[in-house]
Amino acid sequence: MIEVDKGDCDFCGACVAVCPVDCIELFEKDIKIDSKKCTECKLCIYICPIEAMSYVEHETV
Amino acid sequence: MWNTKRYDIIVVGAGPAGSTFARIAASKGLSVLLLERKTRIGVPVRCGEGVIDSGLRLFYEPCPEWIATTIDKFCFIAPNGSSIAVKLQEKGYILNRNVFDSDLAKFAEKEGATVVTNANVNSLLFENDKVAGVKGICNNEPFEITSKLVIGADGVESRIGRFAGINTKINLNNIDSGYQKTISGIDVDRNVCSFYISNELAPGGYIWIFPKGNDSANIGIGISGKAHINGKSAKTRLDEFLDSKYPKHKVESISVGGIPLSKPIKQMVTDSVMLIGDAARTVNPLSGGGIILGMKSAVKAADVAVKILISDKEPTKINLIDYQKQWMNSEGKQINRIYRIKTAVDKLTDKDLNNIIERVNKLPVEKRSLARIFRACIPQKPSLLFDVAKVFVGY
Numbered sequence: 001m002i003e004v005d006k007g008d009c010d011f012c013g014a015c016v017a018v019c020p021v022d023c024i025e026l027f028e029k030d031i032k033i034d035s036k037k038c039t040e041c042k043l044c045i046y047i048c049p050i051e052a053m054s055y056v057e058h059e060t061v
Numbered sequence: 062m063w064n065t066k067r068y069d070i071i072v073v074g075a076g077p078a079g080s081t082f083a084r085i086a087a088s089k090g091l092s093v094l095l096l097e098r099k100t101r102i103g104v105p106v107r108c109g110e111g112v113i114d115s116g117l118r119l120f121y122e123p124c125p126e127w128i129a130t131t132i133d134k135f136c137f138i139a140p141n142g143s144s145i146a147v148k149l150q151e152k153g154y155i156l157n158r159n160v161f162d163s164d165l166a167k168f169a170e171k172e173g174a175t176v177v178t179n180a181n182v183n184s185l186l187f188e189n190d191k192v193a194g195v196k197g198i199c200n201n202e203p204f205e206i207t208s209k210l211v212i213g214a215d216g217v218e219s220r221i222g223r224f225a226g227i228n229t230k231i232n233l234n235n236i237d238s239g240y241q242k243t244i245s246g247i248d249v250d251r252n253v254c255s256f257y258i259s260n261e262l263a264p265g266g267y268i269w270i271f272p273k274g275n276d277s278a279n280i281g282i283g284i285s286g287k288a289h290i291n292g293k294s295a296k297t298r299l300d301e302f303l304d305s306k307y308p309k310h311k312v313e314s315i316s317v318g319g320i321p322l323s324k325p326i327k328q329m330v331t332d333s334v335m336l337i338g339d340a341a342r343t344v345n346p347l348s349g350g351g352i353i354l355g356m357k358s359a360v361k362a363a364d365v366a367v368k369i370l371i372s373d374k375e376p377t378k379i380n381l382i383d384y385q386k387q388w389m390n391s392e393g394k395q396i397n398r399i400y401r402i403k404t405a406v407d408k409l410t411d412k413d414l415n416n417i418i419e420r421v422n423k424l425p426v427e428k429r430s431l432a433r434i435f436r437a438c439i440p441q442k443p444s445l446l447f448d449v450a451k452v453f454v455g456y
Binding site: 014020028 | 098099100105107179181183216217218219220223229230231232233236238239240286287289290294295296297315316317318319321
């Protein structure tokens with residue numbers, strides 16, 4: 001799944017602009033990714049200017 | 062209370078486009094609500110802050126507090142470090158966007174618009190399948206407000222368009238990853254904007270140095286979204302540049318964002334919804350400049366919207382489409398042309414860029430008018446870089 005480091009994130013919305021499924025919601029100081037809608041295409045990781053987004057393998061419980 | 066009234070128009074986003082639209086609509090007697098997600102309008106700044114004097118004057122008399130520095134020269138630096146300076150035919154400014162944006166919202170308020178900050182719009186309100194307003198959260202309280210028309214001036218990440226069914230998604234080829242630091246403690250010419258054009262430094266974009274007065278500057282980078290897939294991020298690239306060029310700089314603030322560099326959006330309106338500014342991709346796709354173009358789109362959209370609402374017509378897509386038509390016959394057409402130039406420029410290698418600057422430097426300084434420079438640089442394509450310079454300087 002895609003994870004956001006909220007300490008690094010500047011909440012600029014570049015990821016929202018490229019997300020093909022509109023699964024990212026932005027607030028003034030918060031960001032939420034709807035993991036049910038997310039297709040893990042990683043476009044948000046590529047556009048993020050400050051490397052705040054990353055892909056982590058699903059954890060198997 | 063602002064959230065219990067019904068409005069003619071709700072404008073989402075208090076940037077230069079949103080505030081300009083709100084000011085015009087309110088001045089014509091319409092009831093306007095201007096909603097801004099941020100706590101303080103204009104903060105944080107997400108912009109290089111460059112504008113040309115004549116562009117700004119189309120809308121506002123420049124106010125001294127808005128202007129950090131006046132620019133009279135551009136300097137382009139080739140990958141090998143050689144450079145050319147070009148004197149501007151008219152002056153430009155580096156703005157203080159925080160003051161500028163905040164004043165523009167105040168102008169809208171003065172004309173009668175209601176301005177509310179900290180208001181996060183998270184969906185549109187529908188009645189009988191038609192857009193009838195917006196829903197959101199303000200200071201942890203949910204709100205639902207109705208209006209005849211909703212204006213999406215909500216920036217590159219525009220969600221108003223998406224909520225209304227307009228495809229606003231940008232392909233990675235058509236958006237740059239932008240990262241800028243305002244730094245101080247550096248030696249910088251306060252009247253010159255510098256551009257580092259190099260695929261190695263900034264693939265699909267450039268590094269800019271825009272002076273902000275005293276010993277400070279906005280130094281930023283735009284790189285193509287595609288460039289980060291197998292390469293370094295915008296942040297890493299800019300930090301490397303700053304460390305090598307200005308090892309003793311002090312960081313005052315950081316600004317981050319996506320820069321839309323696309324053709325005009327195919328659909329700017331739908332029933333009861335219009336998009337303006339970055340949300341409608343009213344940005345010069347070569348320079349990334351969008352302040353003046355955004356305000357131009359606001360004026361065109363406001364003229365159409367005011368006419369419709371004042372004459373009590375329904376703001377249907379068919380009635381609002383005049384705005385899109387007008388745009389596509391003027392600035393939209395120009396943006397399409399610049400997009401084609403951008404596609405050609407993107408193909409230039411670092412070797413091409415070095416050769417161009419070298420050839421120009423052989424011209425005597427007094428003969429370096431833009432036309433001459435660019436006729437000299439690419440004999441086989443004389444117009445290409447002339448166009449580049451013109452669109453860089455002119456927007």
